[in-house]
Amino acid sequence: MNPSRRSFLQASMVAGAAGAFGMPAAFAQRPSTAQAGQALTLASEWDKTFPKSSRVDHEKVTFCNRYGITLAADLYQPRSRNGAKLPAIVLSGPFGAVKEQSSGLYAQTLAERGFITLAFDPSFTGESGGAVRDTASPEIFTEDFSAAVDFIGLLPGVDRQRIGAMAICGLSGMAITAASSDSRIKAVATASMYDMSRSMSRGYKDNYTLEQRHKVIDYLSQQRWADAESGSFARGYHEVPFDADGNVIKNARLFPDSLPADADPVVVSFFNYYCKPRGFHPRSINSTRAWTATTPMAFFSFPLMANINMVAPRPLMLVAGENAHSLYYSQDVYSAASNPKELVIVPGADHVDLYDKSDKIPFDRLENFFRENLK
Known part of the structure; x- marks a missing residue:
């Protein structure tokens, strides 16, 4: 990998859809999900990305x-x-x-x-x-x-x-x-x-500088104000990348609809799994969208x-x-x-x-x- 890569997704970020979308203020659920403690409605059909075993x-x-x-x-x-x-x-x-x-x-x-x-x-x-x-x-x-x-x-x-x-x-x-x-x-x-x-807290091969780590923290902190004011949760990259000018790149999806011809091979390998029939699943975050933008905050505080x-x-x-x-x-x-x-x-x-x-x-x-x- 190129040592300047900020995350495995960075090569696809500029090509991705711009902007951010959030959850409704009432945190409405997709039909297959439920609030904590409530009964779940689960898919009844075989909807895996691999064939069912008879054994x-x-x-x-x-x-x-x-x-x-x-x-x-x-x-x-x-x-x-x-x-x-x-x-x-x-x-x-x-x-x-x-x-x-x-x-x-x-x-x-x-x-x-x-x-x-x-x-x-x-x-x-x-x-x-x-x-x-x-x-x-x-x-x-x-x-x-x-x-x-x-x-x-x-x-x-x-x-x-x-x-x-x-x-x-x-x-x-x-x-x-x-x-x-x-x-x-x-x-x-x-x-x-x-x-x-x-x-999330140090970047690929720990290549965040101290200044970049502070920039990520500030970005996440300011995003909390935006989420609090809107009553919704914006989406964003969980491994926060920077552009050539040193600014945080924001996006509402991990992957665009298609990759440029010169996309990084690592990005291509993920795209070909999550966004192609091989591994695509509509409930998979990686296949269709991104995490909530403030997701990295806890990972800065919790060294696994x-x-x-x-x-x-x-x-x-x-x-x-x-x-x-x-x-x-x-x-x-x-x-x-x-x-x-x-x-x-x-x-x-x-x-x-x-x-x-x-x-x-x-x-x-x-x-x-x-x-x-x-x-």
Whole structure:
């Protein structure tokens, strides 16, 4: 990657639609969402970006986190369970994706291999509840993993002493953080790991200057005045970029309708997943819109990896592509973590390959990791 890149999206930002749009003052919901604590109306049809397996039983479920927000999830169970209590895995990610995309594919595939799995939408996103749509909280997203453990550990077919967690891309930091304070999570694996606190507060490869960090904080602070005055929430980039003159770039969508011919290859890889039939989903923030513009504020204040040493002695596996622009996140977390730990670098794979390329995702390694550590 070009070292001057401020975020993986910057090359597409000028080409994107200008302006910002917000939620209505009353925070009206899409039909498939609900306020905290209310019943959710979930899609009944198979609406995943991957084919349904005949080897697992699937059902939509809901549960609440400790803040009273109702979460929506897909529960996958091996069809041949034979009444035995099985190990379980809770999954989420990427950041801005929905369970119908990558996390669901991982969940279904791991269920085919003998685990009971739960792929969930974090609070405020997808089919899950939460009043202000498409806002992110590192604390609440971390809590969502523990809430998923609550739910899956109470299922009669699950051995609650054998529960693991897995996350893809930007939810990986929350899965690791959840494990650092929730010892019920016996093993953690990540794929294409991103530390969203580091990404939002310091930029790609920590390339924000101190002046730029202050500019981002000031931009977010002034946006709060604008939101308070309008009674709505503007949209904007969660990894805040700068133009050639050093000004913050604003936009209401992560991606434009089309990319310029000279778009950065990393941007192209994300666009070809989220905005093409391969991975497009109408409920995915990354496919259709952007987060609320003030989303980065909490991530400046909440360093996700602060207590990574508390995951041990439970094991951690980090899977990353050899050609991934994000590889350094997995490498740095691996260096900071205590044993037992494992870094799996997939030859020839980039960041997005590990979202859905089953020929590159090391499912055998993941199965062996969870089977060995969820005994």
